[in-house]
Amino acid sequence: MGSQSLSKLLQSWEDHASKVSQQTEVSVSINQTDVVRLAALAEVYKLPENDIISTLIHEALNELEAKMPYVPGKKVIRIEDGDEIFQDTGPMPEYLAAQKRLLKK
Numbered sequence: 498m499g500s501q502s503l504s505k506l507l508q509s510w511e512d513h514a515s516k517v518s519q520q521t522e523v524s525v526s527i528n529q530t531d532v533v534r535l536a537a538l539a540e541v542y543k544l545p546e547n548d549i550i551s552t553l554i555h556e557a558l559n560e561l562e563a564k565m566p567y568v569p570g571k572k573v574i575r576i577e578d579g580d581e582i583f584q585d586t587g588p589m590p591e592y593l594a595a596q597k598r599l600l601k602k
Contacts, residue, residue, distance in 0.1 A: 569583035
């Protein structure tokens with residue numbers, strides 16, 4: 498095993514430890530069909546169901562945030578490359594403020 502392989506292994510362990518240390522357990526109710534789908538994914542990929550669930554939720558939230566609509570308001574907040582950038586009046590500013598507030602708790 499070369500030093501590069503060991504470096505990758507150590508990085509993988511660090512990434513995993515960091516991810517696990519930030520996890521919080523929650524309880525949710527889901528449809529029985531989805532329970533079967535999750536169990537099937539866990540079986541096929543030989544992963545714990547909790548890993549499948551947490552990864553799916555994480556990826557879904559990332560995609561949801563990326564698709565959250567920008568709604569330009571009337572107020573110009575900055576100029577970028579000569580273009581006016583207007584204040585976002587869509588849901589994103591309120592969502593980010595709620596995240597910030599909840600993280601402080």
